[in-house]
Amino acid sequence: MTIGVLFGSFIVLLCLSVPIAIALGLASVATIFVTNPVGIDAFTQNVIEGLDSFPLMAVPLFTFAGDIMGRGGISQKLLDLSNVFFGRWTGGLGVISIVTCLFFAAISGTGSATVAAVGMIMIPAMVKSNYNKPFSGALVATAGTVGTLIPPSITVIIYAVTAGVSVTGMFAAGIGPGILVGIALIIYTLFYSKKHKYKGDPRKYSWKEIFIILLKAVPALLLPVIILGGIYGGIFTPTEAAAVASVYGIIVSVFVYKGVTVKDLPYIGYNSCLLSAAVLIIIGISSGFGQILTITQMPTTIADFILSITSDKIMVLLLINLFLLLIGTFMETNSAVVILAPILLPIVMELGVDPIQFGIIMVLNLAIGFITPPLGANLFMASQVSGIKYDSLAKAIVPWILVMIVVLLFVTFIPQISLKIPDLLITPG
Structure with missing residues (x-):
């Protein structure tokens, strides 16, 4: 009866469009009053303890760092x-978009921010070069999904905290699958571009131009090096890395690139707090929800x-x-992680699946949900920044989803894609 009341009320509240965090809380409280599986005091204490986590401090800090750098x-x-190295290729603009998304994902930690930052520039550029408009939007929307895999992914941090595994280990595990996604998308882009004769940029750069472009990009490229090098070098923890990234982001954006002013910092900080608060509330209440499940x-x-x-x-x-592919089509990713990880993790561990590998499998599944209608958060973002109709993007995204599913199968059944890099690195807890 307890499970029926818990999930029955939760589903009803979701159908009434109640926010997930509130729905989790109300369903838990309703269950406590009806079947009394745990006292309300114990539930409240569990909610507070769920937020009392040092690694969770990285969420608002990485959100701030990604926002200010974006x-x-x-x-x-x-x-x-990227244009220097890939612009002359057939389908060069598409490849440039994918490679840039990979780099930007290592800074922003989110998919939607990656789509917005890259899409605003590259989708119009591809359309101007006679690329199919829906294809261009779908390409950037799909490439943006690597933001959930490549460290410092916010979703990966949330899984690590929820599942009780090392954030550092999860960061390392996301590198291989993230690169594999990028390679798969580039292969499909080259195939499609060759078929539709999307020629590259014939421009040749002098060594002086290459040096100047590289020099300007160095401050941006250094951020992921500082974050990952510091973590795996044992210099600081992922949470401390988030603080370093925030300070570095301020220095680069305000004083080097000058795209942000000092007056903008309070708003960016306020906006980062708003974005993070929703995630942290879900995590806290989900701890109480999980207590009832346990x-x-x-x-x-x-x-x-x-x-x-x-x-x-x-088969399992x-x-x-x-x-998870089905869940990803209608449930917000971070919510799905905190609700489902405690339920699914015991199943796969019983079969000998490493919890870190399963975390990457779970995150990649839910990342595909970013480009799968009807939710498709990355599709909506691509539509907004490019003016392409959502319906057109929904049709053009089908082959990209298939490419992502092929990568998912590789990651699921070849554990070393996720685990090789963590095995090679000394990963402090």
Whole structure:
């Protein structure tokens, strides 16, 4: 009865368009009053303890760092640098967009920010060069998904905190799959561009021009080097890295690129707090929600039920992938992580799947939801910054989704794609 009241009320509240955080809280309180699985005092204490986490401090700090660097003109510097190396290729503008998204993702930590920063410049540029308009928008929307994989991904931090695994280890695990996504998207872009004869830029750069462009891009390129080098070099923790990234972002954006003024800093800080607050509230209330699940032994019950149907590792992983792909089409990513990770993790661990690898599988599944209608947050962002109709993007995105699913299968069934880099690095806790 407890599970019926908990999830029944939660689903009803979602159908009434109640925000997920509020729906989780109200469903939990309703369950406490109806079936009394835990006292209201214990529930409240669990909510507070869920927020009492040092790694969670990285969320607002990385959000601030990504926002200020995005506003500081960094995307143009990265695009100029990418154009030097890839502009002459067939489909060069598409490749430039993907490569820039990879670099920008290592700064912003989010998919939507990557789509906005790169899309505003590159989608019009591709359309001007006679690229198919929906194809251009779909390309940038898909490339933006790497923001959830490449460190310092906010979603990866939230999974690490929820699952109780190392943030540093999760950061390292996201590098391989993130690069694989980029390679797969470039291959499809080259194939499509060759078929439709999207020629590259014939311009040749002198060594002096290359040096100047590289010099201007160095401050932007240094940020991921500082973050990852500091973490894996044992100089600072991921949370301390977020603070360093914020200070560095201010210096570069205000004093080097001058795309942001000192007067803009309070607003950017305020906006980062607003964005982070919603995520942190969900995490806190989800801790109380998870306490009720644990007391009722729901994760164990679900695990036993699924394993009673089939104990075949391949089939279980395929079923979980299908489930997560479906969830990603209508549920916000961070919410899905904090709700579903405690339920699904015991199932895969029973089958011998590393919790860090499963985190990447989960994040990649939900990242595909960013480009899958009807939610498709990256599609909406691409539509907004380019003026392309959402319906057109929804049709053009289909082959990109298939490419992403192929990558997902590789990541699911070849653990070393995720685990090789963490195994090579000494990852402090």
